[in-house]
Amino acid sequence: MTRKIQVLLCALLLCSALPVSAQWRVGVSGGGDYNWFTINKQYMNNYHYDGAWGWSAAVFGQYNFKDWLGLRFEVEASERNHRVYRSGMMDGTNYINRNTYLQLPVMAQFSFGGEKVRGFVNAGVYAGCWLAGRQQGTYKDSFSGNTYRINAPYEFQKDKDQRGDFGLAGGIGMEFRLVEHWAMHIEGRCYYSFISTVKPYMEHVKDNRYNTTLGIQAGFAYIF
Amino acid sequence: MKRTAQYIILCTLSLCTFSCRPTGDDLISYGQNDFIAFYESSSSYAGEFKAFWTAMNENYGIWDYEEEKGLDWDKVYTAYLPKFEALDDTTRKIKVTDDDLKDLYCEFLDSLHDGHTYLQIKNIQTDKYVEIIPSANRNERERGAAFKNEKDNITNLDFYRTLTEDDLYGALAYDATGSRLIIAEVIDSTCSRLIRGAEAYIAGVNKAGGPNEFNDSIYIAMTKLVPAAKKLQKSIADSMDSSDEVKELVKTYHTFCSENNILAMQMNVATPLIDDKLTGDELISVYYALFHGNIAYLRFGGFGLSSYLDASAPSDTTSLLYAYHQAVNRVWGKWFNAIQTLHANNELGGVIIDVRNNGGGSIGDYPFVLGALLPSGGYDSHYLRVKEGTGRLDFSPLVPFTLPTYSQQHAVITEQPIVILVNTHSVSMSEVTTWGVKCQENGYVIGTRTWGGLSALNDEPSMYSTTYSGGFGEQNVTPFFGYVPRFVSLFGEDKQILEGVGITPDKEVALDVNYWTSQKRDNQLEAALDYIHNK
Numbered sequence: 001m002t003r004k005i006q007v008l009l010c011a012l013l014l015c016s017a018l019p020v021s022a023q024w025r026v027g028v029s030g031g032g033d034y035n036w037f038t039i040n041k042q043y044m045n046n047y048h049y050d051g052a053w054g055w056s057a058a059v060f061g062q063y064n065f066k067d068w069l070g071l072r073f074e075v076e077a078s079e080r081n082h083r084v085y086r087s088g089m090m091d092g093t094n095y096i097n098r099n100t101y102l103q104l105p106v107m108a109q110f111s112f113g114g115e116k117v118r119g120f121v122n123a124g125v126y127a128g129c130w131l132a133g134r135q136q137g138t139y140k141d142s143f144s145g146n147t148y149r150i151n152a153p154y155e156f157q158k159d160k161d162q163r164g165d166f167g168l169a170g171g172i173g174m175e176f177r178l179v180e181h182w183a184m185h186i187e188g189r190c191y192y193s194f195i196s197t198v199k200p201y202m203e204h205v206k207d208n209r210y211n212t213t214l215g216i217q218a219g220f221a222y223i224f
Numbered sequence: 225m226k227r228t229a230q231y232i233i234l235c236t237l238s239l240c241t242f243s244c245r246p247t248g249d250d251l252i253s254y255g256q257n258d259f260i261a262f263y264e265s266s267s268s269y270a271g272e273f274k275a276f277w278t279a280m281n282e283n284y285g286i287w288d289y290e291e292e293k294g295l296d297w298d299k300v301y302t303a304y305l306p307k308f309e310a311l312d313d314t315t316r317k318i319k320v321t322d323d324d325l326k327d328l329y330c331e332f333l334d335s336l337h338d339g340h341t342y343l344q345i346k347n348i349q350t351d352k353y354v355e356i357i358p359s360a361n362r363n364e365r366e367r368g369a370a371f372k373n374e375k376d377n378i379t380n381l382d383f384y385r386t387l388t389e390d391d392l393y394g395a396l397a398y399d400a401t402g403s404r405l406i407i408a409e410v411i412d413s414t415c416s417r418l419i420r421g422a423e424a425y426i427a428g429v430n431k432a433g434g435p436n437e438f439n440d441s442i443y444i445a446m447t448k449l450v451p452a453a454k455k456l457q458k459s460i461a462d463s464m465d466s467s468d469e470v471k472e473l474v475k476t477y478h479t480f481c482s483e484n485n486i487l488a489m490q491m492n493v494a495t496p497l498i499d500d501k502l503t504g505d506e507l508i509s510v511y512y513a514l515f516h517g518n519i520a521y522l523r524f525g526g527f528g529l530s531s532y533l534d535a536s537a538p539s540d541t542t543s544l545l546y547a548y549h550q551a552v553n554r555v556w557g558k559w560f561n562a563i564q565t566l567h568a569n570n571e572l573g574g575v576i577i578d579v580r581n582n583g584g585g586s587i588g589d590y591p592f593v594l595g596a597l598l599p600s601g602g603y604d605s606h607y608l609r610v611k612e613g614t615g616r617l618d619f620s621p622l623v624p625f626t627l628p629t630y631s632q633q634h635a636v637i638t639e640q641p642i643v644i645l646v647n648t649h650s651v652s653m654s655e656v657t658t659w660g661v662k663c664q665e666n667g668y669v670i671g672t673r674t675w676g677g678l679s680a681l682n683d684e685p686s687m688y689s690t691t692y693s694g695g696f697g698e699q700n701v702t703p704f705f706g707y708v709p710r711f712v713s714l715f716g717e718d719k720q721i722l723e724g725v726g727i728t729p730d731k732e733v734a735l736d737v738n739y740w741t742s743q744k745r746d747n748q749l750e751a752a753l754d755y756i757h758n759k
Contacts, residue, residue, distance in 0.1 A: 038245075040248045040250070042250070042251045042253075042614045043251070043252070043253040044613070044614070044692045047612075047692075088690065089690045090690060090691075135621045139621050139623055141610065141623055141625075141711075142687075142690070143608065143610075143680055143711045144587065144625070144626070146626065148623040148624065150621045152621065154621075157288065159288070159291065159617065160617040196245075198615065201616070201617065202281070202298065202615070202616055203298035203301070203302070204277075204281075204298060204301050205248075205249055205251070205278070205615075205616075206246070206247075206249045207248045207249070207614070207615050208245065208247060208248045209248075210245055
C-alpha cells in the first residue's frame, strides 16, 4: 500500500516539473455509487445477489496538456456493496455486504465545449485495495429457525479474499466554470474490475466474482 | 475535433478488448440422485473419486479449520487421482476388494476433524458400500483402550442403591425408565403371570388326582410353559446389551406368546406385544437418583427427552409407548422437582448431569437439562457459522447461537455446584451441554475428553434443496453419500472450533474398569460426588 502511495507522489512531482503554461487543477469530489456483484451462484436457486448503494469520496489532481486533453489522477475511498438475500424457506436472510475500497484511478480526460461549460470523458485504469468489510441486515439460521440482526465487521479470510483490485475506470460529465479559478463538475463514473474478489485458492475449481460500480459524483476544482 | 473522436474510439475499443473477465466453472449439484451428476461415478473409480472430491469440496463446512490443521484438499486430489485411475486400468485387471477401497479412502479421509461426518462409497466391482466415519477412526486411533472400555462399561447405579442415606454415595431415591427397561419389565411380568397361572393350574390338577383325558394335553402344555417362561426370564439380563440382542429377545418373546396364546387365554393372562419402536435405539433410557439426600443426578442415553416432555402423550393409554411416555415424564420430573424443592428449602447440595456414552440429539432437550438450571429466556452458548455457497471457504455471517432454556418459573442454580460427567463417547449435544456447564461459575466437568463433534448437521439430507450443503447423494442409492457438517459451532471469545478436539474436563478422571467390573462401582461418579461434598 505504502509503495502505491509513493508511486503516486512521484508522479505528482514529475507532473509539477511540466511547463507552467500548462494547466493544473486540484479538487475534491464525492457522491453515491451502485455496485453490481457478478457471481455464478451455480445451482443455488434460492440465493440472490443484488446490487447495493454506497458512497464515494475523492481528492484529485489534473494536468491539462491541451485544452481538450488532460491527465487526471485521484485518491478515492468508495464502497462497493452488494445485497445477499434468500427466498423460499430461507426467507429472512437479507443482508448487505459493505466493502470499503481505497482506489487510485488514473485517467485521460477528453473535454469539449466552451469556456463556461465543458463536457468531458474520462478513460483509464484504476488500482485499488479492499480495506474493510461489514455485514448488515438479518440472517436466518436454518438450524434453530431464529433470525438474527447482524451488524459486524467482515473477517477477512486470507486464503480466500482478494484485497487487491485493478480494472478500467471511466466517466462522462460536465464542468461548469464558476469564477476565474474555480469550477464545479458532475460526473457519471464506472469502475469495471478485472480482479476477482476471490483468490484462486481452489486449484481444481475456478470461482471468479467481480464488482462493477457505477457512481454519480459532484465536486469542485481549483484551477491554477 | 477529429483527433478527439479518434481518441474516444480508440479508448472504447480498448475497453471492449480488456473487458473480458475469466469466468468460473459451472458446477453440478450432487444433492440428489441425479443421473448426470453420478454417471461417471457408476462406472469408474477415478470418476467416483473426482465427483466425491468435488461434492466434499462444495459441502464440507470446515475446510478452513482442516487447512489450519494441515490438510490440503487440493493436494489430496492431485495425489490420489492417479491412484484411483490405476484401479480403472482394464489392462491390469486389478481386483479391488471393499477393504482395499476403504483403506484407500481412509488414507486421506481419516485426517478430517469433524465429529459427525459419515461417508459411504460404493465399490463398483462388488456393488457394496464401504462406510467411513473419520471421527470414530480418529478416536479409536488416538485414545486407545479407553475408547473401548468406556463404551463397553455402561454403568448402572445398583451398588449405590444398596447404601444408606448417611453414605455420601448412597442413592436415597432412584427411578429409571427406558425402552429396554420397559421391554424387560413387560417380558418379566408377563412370564411371571404365566408361570403363576400355570403353576396354579398344575397344582390344581395334581390336587384333583392328576390329569385326565379331558385336561391331559393342557396339563402337559402347562408343564412345558413354566420352564420355557423361566428360561425367557433368565435370558433378559443377558440380552439387553445391543439393539440386535434386544430385537432377538423380543422376537423370542413374541414366538413364545404366540405358541402359548391359548394357554394364556385360559389363564386370563394378557400377553402384550412389543411395539417395533421400543426395540429401536430411539427410545432412550433415563435415570434419576438423589445421592446423600441432596445431590440430584440425571442420566440419559441421548438427547431425545423433549419428544416426551414437550409433547402430548399417545392417545392409546394401554400401549407401551404411552407407558414409556409417562415414565420419562415421571423420571425427569423427579429430578426437576427434587432440585426445586431442595433449592426452595436451601438444602440443595449440587446437581450431576451424566452424559457419558450419550451420543447427542435434539437441541430441544436443552431446556430440560442444563437449561432447567439457567434463567429463562435462552442462553447464548456460542457462535454459529453456516456453510453457504459452493466455494470451499464460503461461509455465512457469524451469528450468536442462543439455546433455549426452561420457560416456566423455576429455580436458577447459581451457587450450588453443577457437575457434568463426560467421556469419549459424549458427542454433539452432550458436548454443547458440557460447554454450557464449563462456562458457568458453579459448573465443573469431570471425566475424560469428549468426542469432538460439536457442530450440527442438517436434520435430513432432503433439506439439501434448501440448504445446498450438509450432505450429498442418497444413502444406499447413489455411488457415494455424505453426511457432513453444515452448521459450525465456534466457542468462546476467540471463536475456536473444537471438532476433533472435544472438551477437556476440569478434572480428568478415567473410568476404572476393574473397580467397575469387580465391585460395580463407578469412580467417575464418585469423583463428582466427592467434588460436591468437598465444595
